[in-house]
Amino acid sequence: MTTSNATAAAARHPAGLQVIFMAEMWERFSYYGMRALLVLYLVNAIGYQRADALQVYGLYTGLVYLTPLLGGYIADRWLGTRLAAVIGGAVMMLGHFAMAFEPLLNVALGLLIVGNGLFKPNTTSMVGMLYAEDDPRRAGGYTIFYMGVNVGAFLAPLVAGTLGERLGWHWGFASAGVGMAFGLVAMLRRQALLGRAGLREGQAHIGWKDLPTALAWCLGSAVLVVAVLAFAKVAAAPWAALPGLGKLALGAAVLAAVAWLPGKLMAPQARQPVTPAEVQRMLAIGLMAFFVIFFWMGFEQAGGSMTLFADEQTDRHLLGWEIPASWFQAINPVAILLMAPLFSILWLKLDQSRYALPDPAKMGLGMIVLGLGFVVMAMAQTRAQAAGTVGPLWLTSVYVLHTIGELMLSPVGYSMVSRVAPARLVGLLMGVWLAGIGVANYLAGALEGLLAGSGIDPYVFLLGSSIGAGILLLLITPLLSRMMNRRD
Template sequence: MTTSITADAVAKERQPAALPMLFLTEMWERFSYYGMRALLVIYLVNSVGYSRADALAVYATYTGLVYLSPLIGGYLADRYLGRRKAILIGGFTMALGHFAMAFPALLHLALGLLIIGNGFFKPNIGTLLGSLYRENDPRRDGGFTFFYMGVNTGAFLAPLIAGTLGEKVGWHYGFAAAGVGMCLGLAQFVYGQDKLGTAGFIGNKTRLDKADWMHILLIACGMVPLVFAILAVWSAIGPVWNSLPAIAKLLVVIAIIAGLWFSNKLSGKAKTQEPLNKEEWQRIFAILIMGFFVVFFWMGFEQAGGTMSLFADKQTDRHLLGWEIPASYFQAINPLGIVLMGPFIAAIWFKLGQSRFAIPTPAKMAIGMIILGLGFVVLAIAQSEADRVGQVGPLWLVAVFTLHTLGELCLSPVGLSMVTKLAPARVGAMMMGVWYLANAVANYLAGVMEELLKNTGFPLYSFLVASSIGAGIVLLLITPLLKKLMHGKG
């Protein structure tokens, strides 16, 4: 017997039962990541003795690889592991990395474990959530917005807890707190896995068995010798890589990405999967175009953990009633703003979506990029004032973070949702990895852009005003073309 789902029935249907569990899992994972990010640059400068340029270079490499590794993790989950096992492998590996950060001698091992663990975890948690919805499910955007609020609840708590411990008690207490957060996320995911049904498995299983747990623990622990091996190889080839011009490095990265992509395609053929049809390729092309544009957004936005963190530490008067506010606290403004403004923005998108004034996904993202550029207008003025008088008041950064948060709400939740709607199911996690690749490029550029502009005479924040607003305007202009490529799915 067949049944039809009416519009009224869909409207009354609740979100998937697993959504709160995935919310809490992601919340604790983001607590661990943002606790680490809030401390890394100022720790390297104030405790380890890195120069500003070297600390930003480490930040660029770390955050860039954090968003590049999901391309590999998504591929492995799609083909071999399944999303549920990949998430747990990633979580255990990241927990090891955070606890390793508590020991100064293990800095590079810790960063390597965090990068690899994130690669397993990040593309698969969002894709797992997307798999719980039907095609064209009207609940999807609301579910992803709720999920995104989980991300930012963890990101809000991280600078306050890990930041306070790190800056006021001891740096390594702050890093250990991030590790505890990751363990809480793992416990939440394991405890709530019954609500997922068969989602996240290759096959029709509903629970992890002993063999699955053996695989998870062996692979996670195996990441420790793998990182040591990578570090040994890097000690030999690192000087050669560092001597390459930027364009050569970019070409190498593109070659690696292309190799992974074609390997994924050939693997799919070997498993007799149907080839992608014309419409599916057009939808993938739309993802790639929008991924190119979001590079300009995240290149600016991710200044938060780099130059803006140092601006808060060195050029902001943080004294309040005899107490110095930790510099990391400013990074809590963004997630707090998302939690407070997120429901309001989601309601606007929903209301517009039910009317003839519906705004397509590319236009929403373009609006976010323009708002980000306005934030850098404020920051450019604040930097000029700080250069003149030494330090400025904290309200300058409050205003910048608020504008950046509003821009992020216009771009990031709908972008994640868009990938799960447009990507063909058999390459879903892989395409989520490609989406995060744009973040990888952007995060790397965010860390090195100040150094790249050093000899041009072009101030960093003025450059980011032009790149953010300019890219946003171009994306608005090509929105009609993207709508055609999306075939009504965005």
């Protein structure tokens, strides 16, 4: 093989990336279909007040990203990464179909939360398993994986959003379930391309012999959801009577328990003593997970306050036709599909040059760009309050700026976790990373309520929090880089 051919072969990504790309694409179609419709459905169909709908949205999306902490542990401890992802996808499919029936709303949301906890951290971890630890293609591979996420995210508002807003809400939710079914088929039919990624020792592939285990976990998930809902109904009155500080303290205690329990019950092979270098690398991941809360708290306004802004304060009429409010959520994935290949090339070139940026620096710059989007959003809000509505280009420009910030932060973060985490703890630490996003999602929905009465505009608060966190992250980048690169 000539040198040029060898270089070209090295630049190609593993075939298994195609499998995870397709599975994640359809799973994200299902998730973003739900995301596009949930707040609009709660406000316009069920009659929720704006603050209540945003609270439900924040709680749902927060738990969707918090449960991966347990999902990664379950994969490391019992199921293996690949089987856990398959089971999670099946539970999510059931949840989406349950959303087609209004009386099952809470059960459906519970199934989606549990299923995503098993699916998300494990498909994300499998991408890293396709590459050697020092493979320079890893960051580019996660960017390509991220394109799969955003193909699904682009299709979801156009298909599920249109069906939901025009034909009937439950048609939109059911279409998300069909998308999840396609994702499962994509993963199972072409899993040979994944090689050994995500399999337990001695396991050749996921097949019919795993069906009893999968059915047992699906049934157990449904029972768990029903039990939690029953407990929540009993606990609703005491919770409402609890003062704000008490709720905060109890929530912090639950988060601490969720973080502590997996480590305490860790599998023997994963419970090996951690070395000082591994402690520093794990601490670096934890610190970065804290910082990205400020990014996602702003970014996830897309499915909440920004969707309501599109519905209520944006002039959506075009040639006598009204653009569905959910369609604005398609701007972000379109921008990602256009720009992700450029960022993939950019990171590869930079990382191989003298101008390489450490991962924390890339992510800090992404937070600052997100803040610039909220500068535009605050201006749009002011104009809309004066004139009633604003043109669609305001939201479009905000989504594009947020997308640039996302491409500088999200795929870089996933790649960083898979590279820095000790191999025996990668599922758990990917769950920690996603749990940080979960906290941010909850805060995104609760933000208006938390700021009520303070006189602070939420968009002004978000531009300050994201830019401030980005600057601080840039300042401590040298320290974080040393911690992440420590080896025994």
